[in-house]
Amino acid sequence: SPARPLDSADAMEERLREIGAARYHDRHPFHHMLHGGELTRGQVQAWALNRYYYQCTIPVKDAVVISRFRDRATRIEWRHRLEDHDGAEGAEGGIDRWLILTDGLGLDRAYVESTEGILPATRFAVEAYVHFVRDRSPLEAIASCLTELFAPNIHATRISGMLSHYDFVNPTVMAYFQRRLTQAPRDADYALRYVREHARTPEERAAVCNALIFKTQVLWTQLDALHHAYVLGHVPPGAFVPEEMR
Numbered sequence: 001s002p003a004r005p006l007d008s009a010d011a012m013e014e015r016l017r018e019i020g021a022a023r024y025h026d027r028h029p030f031h032h033m034l035h036g037g038e039l040t041r042g043q044v045q046a047w048a049l050n051r052y053y054y055q056c057t058i059p060v061k062d063a064v065v066i067s068r069f070r071d072r073a074t075r076i077e078w079r080h081r082l083e084d085h086d087g088a089e090g091a092e093g094g095i096d097r098w099l100i101l102t103d104g105l106g107l108d109r110a111y112v113e114s115t116e117g118i119l120p121a122t123r124f125a126v127e128a129y130v131h132f133v134r135d136r137s138p139l140e141a142i143a144s145c146l147t148e149l150f151a152p153n154i155h156a157t158r159i160s161g162m163l164s165h166y167d168f169v170n171p172t173v174m175a176y177f178q179r180r181l182t183q184a185p186r187d188a189d190y191a192l193r194y195v196r197e198h199a200r201t202p203e204e205r206a207a208v209c210n211a212l213i214f215k216t217q218v219l220w221t222q223l224d225a226l227h228h229a230y231v232l233g234h235v236p237p238g239a240f241v242p243e244e245m246r
């Protein structure tokens, strides 16, 4: 469809939602297989092992985002994201809940935490996200989390799909996603309000849209790599090999 001018916050939001509908990773074939019960336990292990690297890098990314702002109010607003993922003294965070998932799938914790077995493309894609928020404008750094607008749907699909299809999955191991159902909308709402208010020219609004496109590519690339390695069977040297592929 011919691009409409990004002459208002509403026009930008409409474009953002089109980008999400066309490009978010809920459309990826690997996710269709994951949520539809078509993967083996070993393939689900590979997904959780790789995704751990995304999880443990998110708070690093958010610390970089915070470092981009001289404005104290924005830093205060962003701060809870570090605790959401890292946890706090005596309080469990998202990374702990991710490790409950990898434990439940039978992966060794030390191996998961070492990130030794992840795919090279996982590492490169996730690091590109950190570099993006470091190198682009603070507005684009915030805009790059806007994929979270579309996350609650995929989390709900994943919880119900995985619980109904896999006998090795139970509500305890899915706690990470259950928690994100309330955390993600708050974060996405803030980011959307921020970009609506702070992108004031068509060029800035285009930069916001391009940040979202970049981020959908960060997510899509990780699933392409999983599909290539664990569905098509081309596991790169040094990466995790599920028992059934040994």
Ligand code: PQQ
Pocket (backbone or CB within 6 Å): 058, 144, 145, 146, 147, 148, 150, 151, 154, 155, 180, 219
């Ligand atoms: N995205 C961010 C971010 O960009 O700051 C933080 C998160 C996401 C999470 O904490 C997530 O759990 C998460 N989960 C999914 C998913 O399971 O599909 C997607 C995304 C996303 O859209 O980036 C995030």
